[in-house]
Amino acid sequence: MPRPRPLIIDTDPGIDDALAIAMALASSEVRVVGLTSVAGNSPLDVTTANAVALLAAFDRSDVPVAAGAAHPLAGTYERVKDSPHGDNGLGGIELEAPGLQRRSMHAMDLIADILRDAEPRSVDIAALGPLTNIAMFLAKHPDLADRIAHITVMGGGTGPGNITDHAEFNIWHDPEAAALVFADTGGAEIVVVGLDVTRRATLDADDLECLRRKSPRGALLARMINAYGDLHEGGWPMHDALALASIVHPPVISTRPASIEVVTAAGKHRGQTLVQFTDEARSPSSGRQIQFATDVDVPLFRDLVHTKVTC
Structure with missing residues (x-):
């Protein structure tokens, strides 16, 4: 069996985040x-707790666990009503x-501490919330970026958004951070899992009943999802669970090389x-590809949920 890959989860839990963590x-x-927390679905004190x-x-x-950014790089935190x-x-x-307490350091410094002792291109990051912490880490610790193999981002999309007509929530919450991350990750490959595929990665009432029957952990998650x-x-x-599933079992999604620009102007x-598919898509400064998810194997995703979280 291959050795498990080290994984850092940056997140703003969140019900689908909870399933991803499990x-x-x-x-x-x-x-x-x-595990690092960021303000997003809820304020930072709530996501950290x-x-x-x-x-x-x-x-x-x-x-x-370490808490990270309480607000976007530009502007103040804006909680979604209802x-x-x-x-x-x-x-x-x-x-x-x-008996479980968070570290006193900032999230970007915990990420740095973990990467400092890692081999080059050996650690994956699952970015399941706004990209503020990741952008701050890359700006403060560019010398450690070569330890990152992949950054898997749940965010964005090519169609209608889920927070505005044009924007997905994680990117909308801090577009400046997203623009910085998509522009240069210090050579780490980015996999972007957006609304094009995550909207199709659903669990239904039968899935929840199956989770309830299998284990206490499954029952707890089913209660959350039902709410x-x-x-x-x-x-x-x-x-977020699909983004995580793509890390542990990449065939659950299909991807294409792309370049991504983020609209940061007001309006x-x-x-x-803004996603442009091209076989020549490369990050301008690093030469690494951005892979954008275009399709999902929904039955495989549901099977992964049932087999992974019910132990």
Whole structure:
């Protein structure tokens, strides 16, 4: 068996984030070495508390946690009214976190500490929230970027947004950070898993019943998902969980090389991702590709959820 790849999760939990974290912790393909929080679905104090509580609920008090950016690079934090994740970010499900405390350092410095002892191109990062922490890390610690193999971003899309007509939430929340990350990652490859595919990565009522039957962990996640306000005809889209699934089992998505620009100007298009597909797409300064997800194997995604989170 190949050795599990070290994985840092940067997140703003979030119900679909909770499922993604559970999948990562239960996957033999990766070893979660750090979890960093960012303001997004909820303010930073809430996302950090949720990160700590989820690790405790999943019996992983060994994973270090650090809080990151409380607001975007430019501007102030703007919480979405009537969030589909509920007032506490977890659908109103209250969790306790006895004995698990976050680190006093900033998220970007925890990322740096982890990467400092890593081999070149050996650590993956799952960026499941706004990209503020990642942009700050790359700006402060450019000498450590060569330790990163891939940054998998849940964000963006080529069609209508889910927060405005043109923008996906994670990119809209901090478009300046997204623009910086897409422009230069110090050579790390970027995989962007956006609304084109995540809207199709749904779980339905039958999936939730299956999770409830299989394990206490599955039952807890089913309760959260059932309270998720983003319900569509095909079920609840698990945006962040698909991004994580693509790390532990890449064939779950199909990708194409692309270049991505982010609209940072004020106006109705702010936060829009302008995606151009080209076999020659390269980041201007690093020469590394951006891979943009264009298709998803939905049955495979659902199978991964059922097999990964119910142990």
